[in-house]
Amino acid sequence: MSSVKRVHNFNAGPSILPVSVLEKAQSEMLDYQGCGMSVMEMSHRSKEYESIIQTAEADLRELLGIPTNYKVLFLQGGATLQFAMLAMNLRPAGASADYVVTGSWSKTAWKEAAKLGATRAAYNGESSNYSRLPAQGDLTLDPQAAYVHFCHNETIHGVEFKKEFEVPAGVEVVCDMSSDFLSQPVDVSKYGMIYAGAQKNAGPAGVTVVIIREDLLARTPEKLPVMLDYKILAESGSLHNTPPCYAIYIVGLVMKWLKDLGGLPAIHKINLEKAGLIYDAIDSSGGYYHGHAAPDARSIMNVPFRMPSEELEEQFVKEAKKADLIGLKGHRSVGGLRASIYNALPVESARVLVDFMKEFQRKNG
Amino acid sequence: MSSVKRVHNFNAGPSILPVSVLEKAQSEMLDYQGCGMSVMEMSHRSKEYESIIQTAEADLRELLGIPTNYKVLFLQGGATLQFAMLAMNLRPAGASADYVVTGSWSKTAWKEAAKLGATRAAYNGESSNYSRLPAQGDLTLDPQAAYVHFCHNETIHGVEFKKEFEVPAGVEVVCDMSSDFLSQPVDVSKYGMIYAGAQKNAGPAGVTVVIIREDLLARTPEKLPVMLDYKILAESGSLHNTPPCYAIYIVGLVMKWLKDLGGLPAIHKINLEKAGLIYDAIDSSGGYYHGHAAPDARSIMNVPFRMPSEELEEQFVKEAKKADLIGLKGHRSVGGLRASIYNALPVESARVLVDFMKEFQRKNG
Structure with a gap:
């Protein structure tokens, strides 16, 4: 055990990491498992690094029970870039998307999607300063929506869904799970897509996890820039270009810690x-x-x-x-x-x- | 000095980091300068972290002699996302951009920009398998181009510009400097924009440096997603959302190492x-x-x-x-x-x- 100073860390994100994870990263900083390099110095196409990213994904899949027909992506740009990317990829031209607005983050997700196409607020809790969550009857859901988006836990307003609402048949559920990702069991199969900035429960800032059902990749339109194209990113196993290697390595260590726990x-x-x-x-x-x-x-x-x-x-x-x-x-x-x-x-x-x-x-x- | 195993690391990127940088990061892993947290666990809006990112920027400015009318951004998504972002931000609707294609990376930059609007290849060295660089007379530059883009050093083909070519008056020069960034003095004032994935000379993968002349921010169109909008990103000092905090911290340590050298x-x-x-x-x-x-x-x-x-x-x-x-x-x-x-x-x-x-x-x- 370390004897260094450690505070009681209530940061909202980036936030506390398990001390054993930091100690492991510290011990491997100059030489990862005898390969004579830091993880930061490895080629992302080396066998050593492939093992790191694949093990991180496998452990995440095991922890969350992610079905095999879902892809796991390790992306960059935070949840904020996903706000735009998910609309670019999952809302076909001319279609509308529903947003359940329960706090700052779901509101920002909505505004970003609204820049790029049609949206509806299926619920907006602004008048209560986002202190409560909608009951099923408070939602006006569009049965034609490309998807309905909600935020599982609003980091700023501290409201968290305890059970999911019902959606019309055929409408996909897209969920920003950034701030309660991996805090509790989740039935992934209920969602078309889940995404989460890592810097709360999964690791350091600089990597965002996207879990997406494979058939939804068919919605990605032609001619998106490659770094905004879920289909291309999924096909490359998050290795289309250099991923945020060290952040993913830390995510992998956090997954091991969670499994051990x-x-x-x-x-x-x-x-x-x-x-x-x-x-x-x-x-x-x-x-x-x-x-x-x-x-x-x-x-x-x-x-x-x-x-x-x-x-x-x-x-x-x-x-x-x-x-x-x-x-x-x-x-x-x-x-x-x-x-x-x-x-x-x-x-x-x-x-x-x-x-x-x-x-x-x-x-x- | 460390006695751990270290190899001779000729990786193309991610690549070798100074051993003193890794040792410093190792020593501060659990407790950054007595604050009782890792840099990975700090709020990106804390005084400690503000000092880290601002010092990294100041040292980078000093090293490169970046004029005060240039903004420095620490972004995510690698140079590959910049290929799209620079076209989205710097090429007005209806305008064309010139690309000097001297290897794999400038070719990819060109293809990404071509997805989103008009481009021209002002030179294409494909027939020589990108083994040489154009002389001034080999370039057919469009005097109306929104910008001319080139890659200062092609990582795969190993060709590097020794002196810049002349461009028509009023055409901005945009340069991918990823793989020779900080390897030699550069006259930043010749460029409208320089960008570089950090994972060669500046730090670990997961952060991309963009240096852009302020007046070019006026070209950013309305309604870009915030994470793709240079103007918004510049106004927030790279802190619109959570940046890749730890990668930027390592960049800062590398800048100190370069200054000391x-x-x-x-x-x-x-x-x-x-x-x-x-x-x-x-x-x-x-x-x-x-x-x-x-x-x-x-x-x-x-x-x-x-x-x-x-x-x-x-x-x-x-x-x-x-x-x-x-x-x-x-x-x-x-x-x-x-x-x-x-x-x-x-x-x-x-x-x-x-x-x-x-x-x-x-x-x-």
């Missing part, structure tokens, strides 16, 4: 425990802390909450930082505080935060 | 020495080794060469690998061998290769 059911249990600790602290504070999300929409990954005044919120962030609790300032669009409690955050860090919250309230409440 | 004039001298050693070995082999590139077009970064038979070439690669000389197999489109001798390759590695070449010829020639 017992996979998604095991991490889900841990995540529920951490989220429970913090929501309990909020709910038992007599209103001193109050969550942004409606209780039935609460995320197990991102907990945005407010306090009685902005001054107290500032003081909280400042004192927390002194106590090595970092990354707790909320996003400007919601304000207040936000605790992001991703997979790699130890339960102990959630306990330390809860103790800090209680002590802060005792002294200042 | 004496900057681009110093590394240029070292690069000329390494290239000289290898070309001398080729020229003094009595034709046993023969370079792909015409002598006046020879690259100081990539040296593709052939041997009397494919069997000997295979044997060479195999025996070289046993002697810890790796990455010497040529690209399939040229065949034979290729020694990529980027900035971070020590002169000693070039000497070891030359000794190996001489010994191989003595035994098998």
